[in-house]
Amino acid sequence: MGRDSEIRVHSRPFVVLDFARLRLPVKTLLAIESSCDETAVSIVRGEDGAPTEILASEISSQIELHRVHGGVVPELASRNHSLRLRPLVEQALDHAKLKVADIDAFAATTGPGLASSLLIGSTAAKALACATGKPFLAINHLEGHLLSPFVAETRVPPHLALIVSGGHTLLLEVKGPGQYRKLGGTRDDAAGEAYDKVGKMLGLPYPGGPEIEKIAHEGDPSTFDFPRSMLHDPHHDFSFSGLKTAVLYTLQGLGEPLEVIQDRRTVANLSASFQQAVIEILVGKTIKAARRHGLKLIALSGGVSLNRTLREAFEAACRKHGFRLAVAPPAMCTDNAAMIAFAALLRHLGGESSPLDADIDPNLRLA
Ligand code: KG4
Ligand code: ZN
Numbered sequence: 001m002g003r004d005s006e007i008r009v010h011s012r013p014f015v016v017l018d019f020a021r022l023r024l025p026v027k028t029l030l031a032i033e034s035s036c037d038e039t040a041v042s043i044v045r046g047e048d049g050a051p052t053e054i055l056a057s058e059i060s061s062q063i064e065l066h067r068v069h070g071g072v073v074p075e076l077a078s079r080n081h082s083l084r085l086r087p088l089v090e091q092a093l094d095h096a097k098l099k100v101a102d103i104d105a106f107a108a109t110t111g112p113g114l115a116s117s118l119l120i121g122s123t124a125a126k127a128l129a130c131a132t133g134k135p136f137l138a139i140n141h142l143e144g145h146l147l148s149p150f151v152a153e154t155r156v157p158p159h160l161a162l163i164v165s166g167g168h169t170l171l172l173e174v175k176g177p178g179q180y181r182k183l184g185g186t187r188d189d190a191a192g193e194a195y196d197k198v199g200k201m202l203g204l205p206y207p208g209g210p211e212i213e214k215i216a217h218e219g220d221p222s223t224f225d226f227p228r229s230m231l232h233d234p235h236h237d238f239s240f241s242g243l244k245t246a247v248l249y250t251l252q253g254l255g256e257p258l259e260v261i262q263d264r265r266t267v268a269n270l271s272a273s274f275q276q277a278v279i280e281i282l283v284g285k286t287i288k289a290a291r292r293h294g295l296k297l298i299a300l301s302g303g304v305s306l307n308r309t310l311r312e313a314f315e316a317a318c319r320k321h322g323f324r325l326a327v328a329p330p331a332m333c334t335d336n337a338a339m340i341a342f343a344a345l346l347r348h349l350g351g352e353s354s355p356l357d358a359d360i361d362p363n364l365r366l367a
Contacts, residue, residue: 031341034121035113042337107344111364165302184236219272
């Protein structure tokens with residue numbers, strides 16, 4: 001990555017802010033992320049005129065718990081957020097060598113996500129804010145993903161953002177922090193959701209995304225000609241459910257009950273062909289949108305952007321068509337609290353805070 005000077009892929013774990021452009025001095029923030037199946041706490045500190053550090057970024061993943069069910073069980077998720085959150089806050093403070101009293105503001109994801117999970121994290125952050133008399137900031141999970149490619153930047157430049165996660169596939173025009181315009185989104189399944197559902201069909205463990213990527217390396221992506229839905233349509237929307245169904249019909253056509261497809265080579269070829277279709281759709285539609293809206297920089301974020309084959313396809317396409325590329329550091333692609341803390345820091349330094357009765361919104365939109 002980053003072999004070509006036109007392509008910028010950021011992977012440094014530090015946040016650098018342009019303090020000359022911001023209004024408030026040094027701040028230390030603690031943020032909680034609990035919108036789905038990761039309980040996460042992060043502490044970041046912005047120092048005047050110097051790089052802002054991520055002092056702690058703790059994640060307690062529930063993937064193993066949900067794996068036996070083949071997907072996230074909301075009741076299990078919220079129960080475990082409430083069990084894991086307090087020790088995780090203490091662990092974050094410990095790593096940061098700070099006390100609760102040292103924190104200047106508390107933030108939490110308030111949407112979108114699972115209602116009962118969002119409530120656990122946001123209530124905890126509000127309680128901390130209330131007990132210490134410090135401000136609370138309600139943060140949109142999608143804004144966390146959206147800003148994550150810029151943690152090593154001094155600013156958030158105008159760009160085209162593609163957020164590809166388990167719950168969302170969104171194309172947005174970004175003019176700067178807080179200035180977002182939706183250009184397109186999925187009309188059915190999100191890209192990560194399609195990975196997870198196809199992974200399940202192929203008998204791979206949950207979540208399917210990383211598993212499909214792994215086994216696809218052994219396969220031939222030209223084996224099956226799956227549809228590239230909406231690739232050539234004039235709008236910027238996506239659709240992945242037809243692709244998912246095409247994989248199902250192909251599996252049925254192979255004449256074996258799904259559970260007994262033991263042939264690793266077939267699973268690898270199906271995975272590689274499915275992944276190739278997803279990548280062609282994502283890259284093709286993103287490049288077209290960037291061209292149409294005259295944006296020179298493309299930023300990738302969300303769990304699916306961890307996929308190396310996808311990143312390499314974007315690097316090649318951006319090089320070919322003359323776009324710059326910013327990708328979230330790997331640790332910030334899947335759900336984490338550092339991206340929420342970073343979004344909160346930008347907002348807090350800009351003078352914002354949220355009321356303590358700010359509600360959660362499972363369907364919160366970004367634009
Ligand atoms: O951003 P994220 O952690 O959660 C949401 O906000 O949805 O994304 C999780 C999604 C899952 O669907 C997972 O299968 C997918 O990201 N994912 C991947 C890879 N790693 C995670 N998809 C494709 N390739 C990967 N390497
Ligand atoms: Zn997410």
